[in-house]
Amino acid sequence: MKHRILMSLLFISSALVSCQDKKAESNKNVTAITESSAGLQFNQDVNAMLKKQLEYGKPSFDNPYLYSEKDLEVTTPILNQLLLDNGYKSLSNEEFNNKIKQIFNRIIDKNSSNKFLYVNFIDKCDKELHFFPNNAENNGIFVVKNQNFITDLYPLPAIIDYQKTYSETAREENSAPGSYKDASGNEVKKYLWKDVSNLKEQRKKNLQTLIARNLYLFNENKAQYKWLTLNDSYFMDALVKTFGYTQDTDLLSWVIERTKFDKKDPSDYGKLFWIKDCDENIRLHTNTFKVLQKLYLPNDSSENRFILDNIKSYLEYLGNNDNPESKVLKEAEKIKIMANLAYFAEQYKYNPSYNEGTKMMGRLRFFLGDSSKEILQKNNYFNLPKFKEWWDNADYDEYFVEECEYNGTCGPDNQPMNITEWRKQHPKK
Template sequence: MKKALIISLIVFQLLSCQKNDKKSAKIASNNITMEVPNCLYPQLKAGYSAEKSETDYPNYEYKISDLDCSIPLLDRELQKKSFKFLSPEDFSTKVYEIFHRKIDYGKTTKYLYIDGNNACNKEIIYNKNSDDEMVPQSYYLVKNKSFITELLSIPEIIDYQKEFPESIKYEEEQVNKNQGDVKITKWNEDKNLAQIRNNNIEKLVSRNLFLFNDKNEQLTWLLSNDESFLEMLCKVYGYDNNDKINQHFIKKIIVNNSIDQNINFFVNESCGKKLVIHKNFINSFNNTLKISKKSNDAIILKNIASRVMSSPEYEKFSREDKVMLVSYLANVFDPLFKTYHNDNTDWGTLTILADAKEFYDAEWNEITSIIVKNNYYNLPNLKMSLDYANQFDSVGAPD
């Protein structure tokens, strides 16, 4: 009898636990289900796109509530892909390494805003990256979840008709294609929506696995499918610690050596109005040039140095900053010039430092003093390059 009573109690407890587990799962599911339609229906009503007088029309203003209700769904997608959510301390460290931003967990703000065009802009706006021409490109670091995302509409994340069947009737009956003088395209009319969703989730997962879980295997996909995001990291935030990314963009620079398009791979302006040299990128470029040995591949270094020395837009920077940048570029270009300039005339007649000597003229001794005082910036080829530059005369190179 006593044994039967014990068994009955155990069975009752197990059934109670199962019931509680089901209840908890239902509540967790309901938390998402209850929250998402609050922003889903306004998004459905606004449509996938809109036009007025045959011109694209912004029919919906995104707000923090749109970002808020997307987070549980994005979180779920990351969990599906076994993303490891970092502790606040580890996430904060990673964010500072990548974006040079500090997360203040003492503030009640939910997100740290990342402006994809201006690293110094920290004022949050709620902006969709609808295409690469959208300015600014906007990203959001989710403080309590430790991941980065764009602002996405709910239909761009999940199959909303499958997850929220009640939305089908709403979209059919409550969403009008003609809203006054504005004509909308409904979300359910976009034939590419499934593909858009898949791409958005792939970006979300690949970016976060690569940046915060150190999953380098994601890089192949990112380089092929999310190049603009990686370019933003390199040019705007000076992310130059990955040689594979550096080499990817170096190949493109060699094909198109436009200074305007490429200078920020090498140097950028800090929020404190100082020049920030992307030393690892320059080192990767040096490794490429050692193999190619082509003047056309290297010429962008000389062109950047010339612009920094002579262009009015760089007058706001200190002479010390400019001399340091020119030195880093000369450390790569000038030894190659010395070795190969007699093989063909494509190398021109001056090294970077010889050009600087000619440009600064009477002030050259001051420039030299800055370089020497800084112990040649610990650059291996700079002393030799400076000595070589001092041997140039009106005829040209000494050799």
């Protein structure tokens, strides 16, 4: 018995080591960073900006360092070389511009003299340049034109080992005062970069983020995808939900599977299906429906079995005209979204492999008034092939959900008519 236990422990230990080795092997391409040769070489412009940044210390609410375009300019050669040293293949201007349009829906003006384009993750329609480090109130990336990569605004100490390359300037920081007096004469504490305990780890994370984002988006390097979903989830999520980038099926599946309908934030679920662009037109995410069809399987025990329940909840949310979406969507736009949701779900009513009882098309019929139904007809049911047939077949379902769910008149002593009884009173026209 002892021998068997010992052998079992050895087997488990061996399996764990093997698993860890495989994980390390799979992450090998995304964890090893080659230091930028540009960052290891002394540069006078970098040194001058570094002195300024070190003097202010790490920005904080009490001690805001006013970054400018120059702060970004001095970092771009370092970041560009870092990317090249780590295998980044720079695209041509035309290729890069097309990618930026495809991913962020932004157009790079070839005639503009601006060196940078700012993509705002909080307000995607705000095109002003915001030279602030990312925080809760400001989050975005810069598109570096002509050098063709994207980056956050990084302070120099957060991307280079300044104490090694700029040792003399670093020594000056050692004698820098730890506080300063503001305009009111109050003493304000500084957070000097040299005192940041995890600066080395922050620097590594910043550089890995830069490399992974650019290799993934512009070189289609799938080895970076796993790292980004684990370590840069806000960015990856925003690609789909904020900017409507749905061309990467793996990314779209990942976002779909981690997004559930939440009564506290119902509009978040809708971001899987549509987006309103800055020109005030909506884009419907047809790729979402394609992925959902692959994820929704009969007899599935995973969370994906609730896909239609989530869609039903969102359809009901849209059906309530008091929701925020009803204030930003034109009536025809809202009906188009609701029609596509109902159409997707209704297919499973006719598939014997599924025990589908959400009666989604009947719900849609219940929510739409006469003017909405006219919009459906005028738009030829949004060219959805079987929509008219399924719509006509859902007249009993409309009666059932109205009686039992929305009017609440069903109960032990008051059962709705079955379809045979109901059809006698409501024959097909």
